[in-house]
Every structure is written in C-alpha cells, then in structure tokens.
Amino acid sequence: MTASHRHDVLIIGSGAAGLSLALRLSTKLSIAVLSKRELREGNTLYAQGGISAVLDAGDSVESHVRDTLNAGAGLCDETTVRQVVAHGPDSIRWLFQEGVEFTRDAQYKDAEGYHLTREGGHSHRRVVHAADATGRAVEDTLEEQIRNRANVDLFEHHTAVDLIDAARIHPRAAASVSSGTSTSSADARCIGAYSLNSLSGEVETFLARFVVIATGGASKVYLYTSNPDVATGDGIAMAWRAGCRAANMEFIQFHPTCLYHPQAKSFLVTEALRGEGARLLLPDGERFMPRFDQRAELAPRDIVARAIDHEMKRIGSKYVLLDISHRKPEFIREHFPTIHARCLELGLDMTREPLPVVPAAHYTCGGIISDTRARADLPGLYVIGEAAYTGLHGANRMASNSLLECLVFGEVAAQDIERLAEDWPEPTDAPSWDASRVREPDEEVVISHNWEELRRFMWDYVGIVRTNKRLMRAKRRIDLLRQEIIEHYSDFRVDTDLLELRNLVEVADLIVQSAQRRRESRGLHYTLDFPQRDESQRTPTLLIPDRYRPRPPRWAD
Ligand SMILES: Cc1cc2nc3c(=O)[nH]c(=O)nc-3n(C[C@H](O)[C@H](O)[C@H](O)COP(=O)(O)OP(=O)(O)OC[C@H]3O[C@@H](n4cnc5c(N)ncnc54)[C@H](O)[C@@H]3O)c2cc1C
Known part of the structure; x- marks a missing residue:
C-alpha cells in the first residue's frame, strides 16, 4: 500500500509563485508543497535582473501599463496588465517584510530607497533588484520563511505525475487497470495529484480540497535554454491532460545571450551587460548588430536573438562573442559580481576577453488559461506563475514582469482559496496508483x-x-x-x-x-x-483539449 496524504491545499511547485502563495495562505489551512528536486531548484533561483514595480515618483502605473502593452505586440489582456501593475509596489513591500534584502541607494529617496535599474522595453527606471542575483535573494528568503511554518508540509524530490479528477479514474489507478480510463458519477473537480517519490520510487496519492499548479515554464523542450533541468512544462501538460485550455504557446522568448561553454549548463549573461556597453562580435571580431537595427546591441531581445541566430547560421558558427572588456575591470566586478565569478571559475576573464554566447529558450509566455482569480478550467484547480497564461505578456514578455506576475497571482489565488475554503467540499477518496502490471524499463x-x-x-x-x-x-x-x-x-x-x-x-x-x-x-x-x-489575427491562440468542459456556474462566477 503506497502512501496517501490529505491536506486543504496542495501546491505543486516551490518557486516564487508556489512559495509566495503558501506564505500568503492563513496558518489555519494545512498545506502540502511538492518540489521536483530540492525546494529551491527552479527558474526563480536563477533570475538575475530584478522585479518591475512603479516606485519612483516620476514613474506611473499608466506608464508601466503602456510599456507592457507595447512589448506584448497587441496581444496583452489589458485588465490583467492593470491588475498586475497596480499590485507591483505592494508585492515588493511584502517581499521586503518577509526579509528580502534588495539593493538600496540613498539617492533614490523617491523610490523608498531602493536602487532601480532600467531594462529593455521599460520607459522608466523601475526594476528593483538584489545586485545581479535577485532570484536567489527571493528564493532564499521564501524558503527560510516556509521552513518555519508548522501548517506546511514540504515534499522535496516529488514529481507530480497527473492530476486527480473526481469524475475520472486515472488509467494507471488501481480500480481501473483492466478497463482503461473510466468515469465516476461525481462532478468534475480536481481533488489532488499522483506524485512520484524519487527517493522511494513509489507513486503516492495526494488529496486536497484545492490544487495549485506552480510548476514554472517549459524551456527544456529546446536544446539550448537558460532554464534549469526542472523546467519541463509538467504542470502545463498535466492540466492539459485534465481538460484545461491553453493559450499562446507559440510565444517562446529566446534570451540572446547564454554562455556557450561545455560546463556552463544554462548560464545566462544578463541583458544589463549590453545596457552597460557590451558589444556583440563575430568570432573574427566584426561587430554585426548595427547591420540589423539602428539601436544595435540595445535593440529588443527578440531582434538581437534573431540577428545572432541569423549570423550563426550564415557563417556556420556555434556561438558569437559578447565583449565588455573595454570597461574598467573594477566597474565590471562591481556591477556583475555573479557573472564575473562564474566565468572565472570556467577560465574566462570577462575584464580581459569576450565571452562566447548563444541565444537560448528563456521564457514560456503562454500556458494554461487562468482567470483574474487564478482559476483554471477544472473546479478546485488554480494555475499561477510561468505555467499560467493570464494575458499579462501577450506576444512578448517585458523584462522583469514575470516575477511580479508570480507574486501577484500567488496573492490572488490565496485570497480566492480563503474565500471559498469555508464551504468547499473535502476530496473524495481516490484509488491508489497501480504498479502491479508494469515491468522495470528494459532499455x-x-x-x-x-x-x-x-x-x-x-x-x-x-x-x-x-x-x-x-x-x-x-x-x-x-x-x-x-x-x-x-x-x-x-x-x-x-x-x-x-x-x-x-x-x-x-x-x-x-x-x-x-x-x-x-x-x-x-x-x-x-x-x-x-x-x-x-x-486581422490580433487574438490569442486558444487550444482546447478533447476533455474540455465549460466551467460549471459555481466555479465560473
Ligand atoms: C536565468 C533566468 C533569469 C531570469 N531573470 C528574471 C528576472 O530578472 N526578472 C523576472 O521577472 N523574471 C526572470 N526570469 C523568469 C522568472 O525567473 C520565472 O518566470 C519565474 O521565476 C517562474 O517562477 P515559478 O514559481 O512560476 O516557477 P519556478 O521558479 O520555475 O518553480 C517551479 C517549481 O515547480 C517545481 N516542479 C516542476 N514540475 C514539477 C512536478 N511535476 N512535480 C513537482 N514539482 C514540480 C520545480 O521543482 C520548482 O520548484 C528569469 C528566468 C531565468 C531562467
């Protein structure tokens, strides 16, 4: 008999989205958080640049909204954009209260003392950061806080396999092995997930009144990616199989500059380097960006990534070069301490030589459709963070808006769960996973x-x-x-x-x-x-699975 767990809320994923939700929920609710590897491993840990929020007195919500809509190339949902942007300052304050040490600068008095940077697409300085390792500062703090919560059970090294729908018995569950997928008389409702405990090799049953997918993006589907190994789109695939709609999956953001080095798996070289004057060169030293765009290296990400891709294919090179060695070594060390240190470990001194770089899949703009309360199509199921399609990013994500989206929808989902919790039903029982008819893999x-x-x-x-x-x-x-x-x-x-x-x-x-x-x-x-x-094609791309059923009134209201 394999283990079975029961909680009020099951959160699948422990990045900025999953952990901020867990911390926002009241301590009266029992919570399980699943994580595929160690709690901290995920895209959040590797975020470098920062989090966008309107904090400077010279900036405005209108301006942040306008910049986001422009970047999204006509496909953003303006209601969502306004919702996220308006919650930006409070999200930063919440992180600060939780203990995140953002970089400060006394001269930014108008911005509550935070040092603000500016990134591609933003018309103001509005990116709050912790040097060049913002994600690490956020994840470390959230992890420390969550480990102190008595109402939260953490399950590291657990890979969710599939969602459990009260109306449908999973084909690999004990009750239905002979008949394949079968249905029950219950209403469609997400009541948990099966999850592989990688340490024991057993598939365990997690039952919950509410289930939240916070599993991050899917950039591992590409050969070159800035994402860590866990970014395999599990939550998107699970929710799709459970009958939830997806949207805008064609919009994958490619970061122009990932380090090209056999041991530097997925190491990103931040855009801020180009912001501080770094030039892109062919291996023979020719600067090529001015041929593609008058903004040269400061053109938007997609243009720079396309230009690099074009040049690599044209000359048959495996990489191009990114050179900032003309800036003073002290400046480079002070502004880019993490990148400088990592490159030195790999034998590259960026104060003296150019870095080999390639474009790499970086961000999944589309995902499972989630509404302004973070609800997915299946009652009881929420989707937040990079796995979700909320309409914020449209056809192109603006830099530093994604961590903000995780924080805002973490809070939104928490509020909705709290509102419904009082009279939302307990999960029914579900059959346990059946491994009696399968063999050990032979090849x-x-x-x-x-x-x-x-x-x-x-x-x-x-x-x-x-x-x-x-x-x-x-x-x-x-x-x-x-x-x-x-x-x-x-x-x-x-x-x-x-x-x-x-x-x-x-x-x-x-x-x-x-x-x-x-x-x-x-x-x-x-x-x-x-x-x-x-x-005439200015609409999101909507994908509807065979199992899709329109939301019942109680969930849609
Ligand atoms: C190198 C890099 C730099 C970035 N820089 C920035 C930046 O400066 N600003 C910004 O706003 N955004 C940035 N981003 C994007 C941003 O980091 C992500 O969009 C965001 O962190 C996603 O958070 P998340 O909580 O949705 O997912 P993640 O942080 O990716 O967390 C996903 C979690 O889900 C778990 N998981 C996945 N599948 C399963 C499963 N089957 N079962 C159980 N658990 C599972 C993982 O173990 C992990 O805990 C960057 C991304 C990268 C890769």
Whole structure:
C-alpha cells in the first residue's frame, strides 16, 4: 500500500509563485508543497535582473501599463496588465517584510530607497533588484520563511505525475487497470495529484480540497535554454491532460545571450551587460548588430536573438562573442559580481576577453488559461506563475514582469482559496496508483535518445525563425515520439526522466500546433512564410483539449 496524504491545499511547485502563495495562505489551512528536486531548484533561483514595480515618483502605473502593452505586440489582456501593475509596489513591500534584502541607494529617496535599474522595453527606471542575483535573494528568503511554518508540509524530490479528477479514474489507478480510463458519477473537480517519490520510487496519492499548479515554464523542450533541468512544462501538460485550455504557446522568448561553454549548463549573461556597453562580435571580431537595427546591441531581445541566430547560421558558427572588456575591470566586478565569478571559475576573464554566447529558450509566455482569480478550467484547480497564461505578456514578455506576475497571482489565488475554503467540499477518496502490471524499463536508452531528439528538432524547426515546412516536420516527429512514449508509459514503471519526456512531448505539440495556427509574424513568433504582422489575427491562440468542459456556474462566477 503506497502512501496517501490529505491536506486543504496542495501546491505543486516551490518557486516564487508556489512559495509566495503558501506564505500568503492563513496558518489555519494545512498545506502540502511538492518540489521536483530540492525546494529551491527552479527558474526563480536563477533570475538575475530584478522585479518591475512603479516606485519612483516620476514613474506611473499608466506608464508601466503602456510599456507592457507595447512589448506584448497587441496581444496583452489589458485588465490583467492593470491588475498586475497596480499590485507591483505592494508585492515588493511584502517581499521586503518577509526579509528580502534588495539593493538600496540613498539617492533614490523617491523610490523608498531602493536602487532601480532600467531594462529593455521599460520607459522608466523601475526594476528593483538584489545586485545581479535577485532570484536567489527571493528564493532564499521564501524558503527560510516556509521552513518555519508548522501548517506546511514540504515534499522535496516529488514529481507530480497527473492530476486527480473526481469524475475520472486515472488509467494507471488501481480500480481501473483492466478497463482503461473510466468515469465516476461525481462532478468534475480536481481533488489532488499522483506524485512520484524519487527517493522511494513509489507513486503516492495526494488529496486536497484545492490544487495549485506552480510548476514554472517549459524551456527544456529546446536544446539550448537558460532554464534549469526542472523546467519541463509538467504542470502545463498535466492540466492539459485534465481538460484545461491553453493559450499562446507559440510565444517562446529566446534570451540572446547564454554562455556557450561545455560546463556552463544554462548560464545566462544578463541583458544589463549590453545596457552597460557590451558589444556583440563575430568570432573574427566584426561587430554585426548595427547591420540589423539602428539601436544595435540595445535593440529588443527578440531582434538581437534573431540577428545572432541569423549570423550563426550564415557563417556556420556555434556561438558569437559578447565583449565588455573595454570597461574598467573594477566597474565590471562591481556591477556583475555573479557573472564575473562564474566565468572565472570556467577560465574566462570577462575584464580581459569576450565571452562566447548563444541565444537560448528563456521564457514560456503562454500556458494554461487562468482567470483574474487564478482559476483554471477544472473546479478546485488554480494555475499561477510561468505555467499560467493570464494575458499579462501577450506576444512578448517585458523584462522583469514575470516575477511580479508570480507574486501577484500567488496573492490572488490565496485570497480566492480563503474565500471559498469555508464551504468547499473535502476530496473524495481516490484509488491508489497501480504498479502491479508494469515491468522495470528494459532499455533506458530509448528515453535518453528521445529526449535528445526532441530538444534538437524543436531547436532546429520550431526555434527563433520558423517556416511552415519546418513546423510540419516537427509535428510528424512529435506524433511518432508520442506514440512510443505512450507505449513506454503504459508498460513500464515510471521514473522522472520518462515523466518529463512525456510532458515535454505534450508541450512541444502545443507549441507547434499554436505556431501552425498563427499565420503572421508577431512578437516572439517569427515565420519566413508570413513575415508581416496581420492585424486581422490580433487574438490569442486558444487550444482546447478533447476533455474540455465549460466551467460549471459555481466555479465560473
Ligand atoms: C536565468 C533566468 C533569469 C531570469 N531573470 C528574471 C528576472 O530578472 N526578472 C523576472 O521577472 N523574471 C526572470 N526570469 C523568469 C522568472 O525567473 C520565472 O518566470 C519565474 O521565476 C517562474 O517562477 P515559478 O514559481 O512560476 O516557477 P519556478 O521558479 O520555475 O518553480 C517551479 C517549481 O515547480 C517545481 N516542479 C516542476 N514540475 C514539477 C512536478 N511535476 N512535480 C513537482 N514539482 C514540480 C520545480 O521543482 C520548482 O520548484 C528569469 C528566468 C531565468 C531562467
């Protein structure tokens, strides 16, 4: 008999979104937080630049809203943008109260003493930061706070496999192994999740009155990414399989400059370097950005990423160079301590030589549809953070708006759960996971080969520059891989690699389907077949799964 757990709230994910929600909920509620690895591992930990919020007296909510709408290339939901921007200052104050030490500067008296930087797309200085390691400061603080909460049980090294819907018995659950997926007479409602305990190898049952997906983005679907290994889109895939709609999955943000080094897995070199004068060069030393845009290295991220991609493909190079060595060494060490130290560890001295860089998948703008109260389509289920599509980012995310979105929707979800908690039903029982009919996997190589194949063809065919033909090629390969993975999933004992691959294929399919539907170039989606923007297509790309059922009145109100 495998373990079964019961809580008021199950939060899947322990980044800025999941932990801020857990801390915002009242201590009367019992909470479980699942994390795929150690609690701190996730995109939040690696965020460098900062968090945007209107704090300077010369800045305004209107200006932040306008900048966000401009960056989103016509596809933002203005209601959501206003909701998030208006909550910016309070979110920063809350983090400060929790103990986050942001960089301060006495000359910024108007900005409550915080030092503010300015990033691409922002018309004012409005990015609060903790030197060049903001995410670490946030995650460290939230982790410290959550470990002191008696009402919160933390489950590290637990990988959620699938959501449990009261109206549908999972095909791998004990009661239905012979009949496949079956339904019960209960109403559709999310009552928990099955989760693989990677330390014991058992799949455990987590039951809860409310379930929250805070699993982050899906950039691991690409060969090159700034994201850590956990970013495999698990929550997006789980909610999609459970019948929730997704939107705007074609909009993947590629960061122009990740360090290219065999040991520097996913190490990002912040945009602020270009802001401070760093130049992009070809391996022979030629500066190329002025050929692409009059703003040269300061052009928006998507333009710089496309230019680098173009030059790498044109000359057949594996990287380009980013050079800031003309600035004083003291300046570089003071402003970029983390990057400088990491590069030195890898034998690169950025005060004296250029850094090899490549563009890399960085941020998933689309996700599972979540409304202004953070509710997903299935009653009892919330989606927050990078896994969610709220309409904030539209066709392109503005720098430093994403951590803010995590904090605001963490708070919004907490308020909604508190409001409903009093009379929301207890979860019904669910059958435990059945591993009696599966075998140990015989050929691990199938999984590792498919992982590599998927990430490479997504990079080559569904990357920075797309075409109809490349998307069709990718779709054919996805269909084949999906078939193989489904067979593997039903025959063998599950492990994290298999579960992640199963989710990555699902997410890859959503990205390709969305990209095929958008027959124009807009924001982060660029296709050679339709290189212009077409205003008749100025709507989000909506994907509806077979299992989708419109929200029942009580959940939709
Ligand atoms: C290098 C880098 C720099 C960035 N810089 C900035 C910046 O300066 N400003 C900004 O606003 N944004 C930045 N971003 C984006 C921002 O960091 C993320 O969008 C944000 O941190 C996402 O937070 P999250 O809580 O949604 O997810 P994450 O922080 O990614 O957390 C996801 C959590 O879900 C868990 N999880 C995933 N799948 C499962 C599963 N199946 N079962 C159990 N647990 C699971 C993971 O273990 C993890 O705990 C940056 C991102 C990167 C990668």
